[in-house]
Amino acid sequence: MKKPEVILGSQQRNIEEERRYRKERLAASFRLFAKYDYDMGVAGHITARDPEYSDHFWVNPFAMDFSQIKVSDLVLANHQGKVIQGNKPINKAAFAIHSRIHEARPDVIAAAHSHSIYGKSFSSLGKLLDPITQDACAFYEDHGLFDDYTGVVLDLEEGERIARALKNYKAVILRNHGLLTVGRSVEEAAWWFISMERSCQAQLLAESAGKPIKIDHEQALKTRGQVGTFQAKINFEPMWERIIKQEPDLLN
Template sequence: MSPVANSDSRNGNAASPQVLASPVAVGNFPRPPTFATKEEEREYAKFRLAQAFRIFGKLGYDEGVAGHITVRDPVRPDCFWVNPFGKHFSLIQPGDLILVDHHGSVQIKESGPNTLLNKAAFMIHSAVHAARPDINCAAHSHSVYGRAFSTLGKELDMITQDSCAFYKDHSVYRQYGGVVLDEEEGAHIVEALGSKKAVILQNHGILVGTSSIEATVHFFIALEKSCQVQLMADAAAAGTGGKTIKISDAEAAMTHKVVGTFAGGWFSGQPHFQALEAQEGSSFKFGSSQ
């Protein structure tokens, strides 16, 4: 369970999600790191984004060359970092990332050696980052259960505590326009996303966007698992002639305030990065170049 209540960076500074004390735990919660310079913040964002890709790779969220995660650049907010087209998630390091502006121009000087840009990644993420200044990191992949659930063209049912993280905070883009290769389709996805943190792309997969890399990773994993749980629960209910038990609107709304905030997502995302760092023996070194 997330330890954060009544805190959401959509109502505050998106770049610095605030983790507040709450009734579900005792003690002082950690806060996002601070940086001596914008350049150090950029290096941290790149380091963390590369970690996010490797976490996705370990979880099997890759599907050939499909999928992308982006983070807004702290130095140049009109640009974002993205994975080079065609490199496996599990292999991505900070030096591989490419910097792209909102016109689709790769910033060669700052980018890694492979500057091949996935056009669908640009069309989706440039639209998201331009329309939603509160979203610093967005992720989309063709994960198995998200993709399977997307074929139903429906929102999640509130059947578990975890699915309540998306109560009135996700939507469905009920149209499949093929591979996203033009601005119009990107605009349609952003319209469907609205002010929410997630959208289920019909016949395509899922997309999550939040104020931090950690929260995006956490909520993407949570949404993927919620899709998996509902597919299993619906199949079990159909097999027994019953129905799944839904959580009431009042209880779902109350639970969302605890498990669904951007700040809570930042905290809840920490264990994924802790485990990766323990396995790899590498973490960001503040005050020194990576």
């Protein structure tokens, strides 16, 4: 059980407060994913590294509807796949993917993956997003492609391959599968997923109508610096305020 090399999200929060903070944002992210129709059966998972034990992460219980998840439902698992806290099992794919990502990327606090419609549609093209919109520039030269598909991810070796494709990026497109995003906070991982899903939708729509004009390299990099860095937490905040007002039970 590793002690953390993780900096707390706020100097004013102790470990217990930081744990609660991450779990609340994690539960809220599941509710938001449900609202946006990113959930599909038992597929999809978002994880948050525990602030005290860096080789443990909080995750959704297997087969629980995203729209029903509360803070108290979240399960704590370690990188060996053992459930440490909670009385429900976790998704095997969630363990195989997220444990390897959290291990490979100590800077990552949270990771998000689901079978959202536009993300999985775009992933079937086997290519990266183009810088055709301001929002898409957030991912310019900052996302990878896992250019393979071998079925449901159930073994650790496959999770390790996905982590290698992610490199030091904020996101990776899993060919014929969907999207996966990471962040230095739960808010970041969730927002990057939402933004990337919408960027996939925009590119699919644009390509169906004609040939999109790409933003040039220099401007794409400049725009990434403006919209692809610290804006994620800011963009998540209005959604957080709305969901806890509409569904305050998620905090239970």
